[in-house]
Amino acid sequence: MSIDTLRPDPSSAPDSTATDTPTPDTSGNMRILLEFARPHLPVLVLGLVFALGGSAAQLVTPLVTKWVLDSLGTDASLTGPVVALVALLIVGSVLGCAQWIILGTAAEEVVYDARTSLVRRLLRATVPAVQKRPAGELVTRVTSDTLLLREAASSAVVGIVNAAVLAVGTVILMGVLDLPLLGVTLVAFVIVGALFGVLMPRIAKAEARTQESLGRLGGLLEGSLRAVRTVKVARAEARVGGRVENEASEARTHAVTAVRVQAVAWTVAWAGVQGAIIAILAFGAFRVDQGLLQVSTLIAFLLYAFTLMGPVQELAQNVTALQSGFAAASRIRQLQSLPVEEDVVETAPLPAETGGPGLITLRAVTVVHDGTTTPALDCVDLTIPRRGHVAVVGPSGAGKTTLFSTILRFLEPRDGELSLNGVGYRHIGLDDLRGRMSYVEQETPVVPGTIRENVVFGAPDATDDEIRDVLRLLDLDGAVDRLPQGIDTPLTENSLSGGQRQRIAMARAMLTRSELLLLDEATAQVDTLTEAAIVAAVSERARTGVVVTIAHRLSTVRHADVIVVMEDGRVRASGSHDELLVTDELYRNMVRAGEFASAAD
Numbered sequence: 382m383s384i385d386t387l388r389p390d391p392s393s394a395p396d397s398t399a400t401d402t403p404t405p406d407t408s409g410n411m412r413i414l415l416e417f418a419r420p421h422l423p424v425l426v427l428g429l430v431f432a433l434g435g436s437a438a439q440l441v442t443p444l445v446t447k448w449v450l451d452s453l454g455t456d457a458s459l460t461g462p463v464v465a466l467v468a469l470l471i472v473g474s475v476l477g478c479a480q481w482i483i484l485g486t487a488a489e490e491v492v493y494d495a496r497t498s499l500v501r502r503l504l505r506a507t508v509p510a511v512q513k514r515p516a517g518e519l520v521t522r523v524t525s526d527t528l529l530l531r532e533a534a535s536s537a538v539v540g541i542v543n544a545a546v547l548a549v550g551t552v553i554l555m556g557v558l559d560l561p562l563l564g565v566t567l568v569a570f571v572i573v574g575a576l577f578g579v580l581m582p583r584i585a586k587a588e589a590r591t592q593e594s595l596g597r598l599g600g601l602l603e604g605s606l607r608a609v610r611t612v613k614v615a616r617a618e619a620r621v622g623g624r625v626e627n628e629a630s631e632a633r634t635h636a637v638t639a640v641r642v643q644a645v646a647w648t649v650a651w652a653g654v655q656g657a658i659i660a661i662l663a664f665g666a667f668r669v670d671q672g673l674l675q676v677s678t679l680i681a682f683l684l685y686a687f688t689l690m691g692p693v694q695e696l697a698q699n700v701t702a703l704q705s706g707f708a709a710a711s712r713i714r715q716l717q718s719l720p721v722e723e724d725v726v727e728t729a730p731l732p733a734e735t736g737g738p739g740l741i742t743l744r745a746v747t748v749v750h751d752g753t754t755t756p757a758l759d760c761v762d763l764t765i766p767r768r769g770h771v772a773v774v775g776p777s778g779a780g781k782t783t784l785f786s787t788i789l790r791f792l793e794p795r796d797g798e799l800s801l802n803g804v805g806y807r808h809i810g811l812d813d814l815r816g817r818m819s820y821v822e823q824e825t826p827v828v829p830g831t832i833r834e835n836v837v838f839g840a841p842d843a844t845d846d847e848i849r850d851v852l853r854l855l856d857l858d859g860a861v862d863r864l865p866q867g868i869d870t871p872l873t874e875n876s877l878s879g880g881q882r883q884r885i886a887m888a889r890a891m892l893t894r895s896e897l898l899l900l901d902e903a904t905a906q907v908d909t910l911t912e913a914a915i916v917a918a919v920s921e922r923a924r925t926g927v928v929v930t931i932a933h934r935l936s937t938v939r940h941a942d943v944i945v946v947m948e949d950g951r952v953r954a955s956g957s958h959d960e961l962l963v964t965d966e967l968y969r970n971m972v973r974a975g976e977f978a979s980a981a982d
């Protein structure tokens with residue numbers, strides 16, 4: 382048996398999750414880009430071949446033009462060179478179009494790959510790692526950052542290679558035509574290149590900052606929309622709007638910086654090329670005047686100088702795209718370095734029911750949340766039986782939710798061990814472990830989709846009869862039937878009430894027929910119908926398996942077979958309601974203080 386520790390991506394920075402500052406690690410960012418480009422290598426090579434073919438056609442054109450000019454005033458026919466020019470035009474156009482399609486498709490594939498790999502990573506990441514950042518920010522990274530990879534990880538490298546080949550080819554042919562004119566050209570291009578080298582990194586930095594602001598905007602907006610009622614009642618629309626606008630404005634400021642630097646870079650490039658052409662024209666005219674150069678050679682040379690604009694433009698464009706890609710890669714690396722859940726790769730078959738003392742056992746389990754030093758669970762020993770109802774109670778911050786998260790293996794203990802049927806958690810596959818559990822969350826009991834999708838979420842193979850039975854058990858059948866699309870109605874706040882949505886979550890948990898049901902009871906008063914339905918479902922499940930509730934209502938606690946009282950991360954007492962009233966002061970005080978008060982009591 383071995384543990385497959387799925388470590389952070391080796392290419393990622395060690396703790397880049399902790400900060401949003403773009404990492405200046407160019408080689409790491411380049412590696413990310415190449416990783417995304419690698420699966421499309423054959424297509425990219427084909428694109429490069431087409432690009433080079435198009436460039437070759439472009440390179441020959443001025444020479445054929447010179448051929449046309451040299452034929453003027455002689456007896457030679459013009460048909461040959463003109464046909465050659467048209468053929469070059471057609472070949473160049475077809476190759477250009479094919480290259481565009483091929484590389485454009487590869488670019489979209491890169492975005493798709495990046496998005497799907499990020500989604501997979503996010504869903505495999507540990508719960509604390511995902512919850513460290515606002516959900517909206519993570520969404521922005523998947524949807525928006527990946528767009529910046531589009532050209533960088535596909536056509537940019539092809540473009541740079543092609544432009545470099547075209548530029549070198551052009552320069553060589555210019556040299557063949559006239560070396561002194563080439564000297565003039567190169568001086569202009571060296572100046573342009575140097576300016577470009579200075580300006581380009583600023584584009585990446587500005588793009589990265591734009592994406593950071595967009596990420597924060599996404600996080601803020603998503604959180605505010607989720608709490609839209611609270612925002613409205615607090616009359617905080619303007620304040621929240623202002624904060625979102627601040628982020629939008631910051632994104633705009635950085636984007637504008639990027640645009641300005643790009644504009645300067647492009648202007649420098651164009652002015653450099655135009656300047657070179659003027660210098661060629663002036664110096665060339667002088668040399669023609671001196672009888673050192675033919676007019677047709679000067680024209681061909683000028684055509685090459687114009688041709689050189691293409692690769693210069695292509696280089697500028699692709700280096701810019703590469704800089705944007707670097708900005709995105711740096712942020713994508715942060716997500717790729719999220720720690721993922723450890724899983725065992727080989728599992729022994731789990732014994733169904735061994736002679737062990739219970740279903741789940743915690744031995745001296747200590748859990749410390751990231752970024753804290755005080756244990757949230759402090760040396761907890763606890764056995765959860767195979768049948769019955771266990772209620773967990775305790776003051777706020779006692780460690781009840783942490784206990785659930787540890788049992789569900791969202792959190793790893795710092796010390797101690799948990800076992801299921803006597804087998805240590807580290808020897809059980811996550812799928813196997815969680816397959817034996819169902820969980821009803823207090824705050825987010827529904828998932829996106831229809832009512833049916835919600836109910837069968839944990840048991841996709843459930844039959845219609847099973848679905849109907851569980852809806853009836855939770856007294857939901859009537860309400861669901863009354864909806865226009867019945868069970869196929871999208872589940873939103875407008876389709877069912879809060880209590881009904883809680884019962885849907887309960888129905889989902891009941892349908893899985895798991896051995897252990899973990900129920901985080903809503904703190905708010907629930908309607909009597911919901912309360913009765915849930916009590917019925919719990920007692921039904923407690924007959925065949927075990928139900929553990931984080932209990933907030935005395936009715937739940939009273940009905941429990943065992944009550945576990947927690948305080949400061951420790952289990953301070955356990956027993957029945959009557960026993961604890963006698964033996965445990967905290968429990969007695971909680972009951973007296975009406976901690977469990979509900980309409981039913």
Ligand SMILES: Nc1ncnc2c1ncn2[C@@H]1O[C@H](COP(=O)(O)OP(=O)(O)OP(=O)(O)O)[C@@H](O)[C@H]1O
Nearest residue numbers: 750751753757775776777778779780781782783784
């Ligand atoms: N994600 C977290 N990061 C850091 N500390 C945490 C985190 N979650 C909980 N804690 C801390 O761990 C302790 C136990 O919290 P826990 O949520 O388990 O208590 P609880 O009994 O469920 O409280 P409540 O009834 O208020 O939900 C508290 O001191 C809490 O501040």
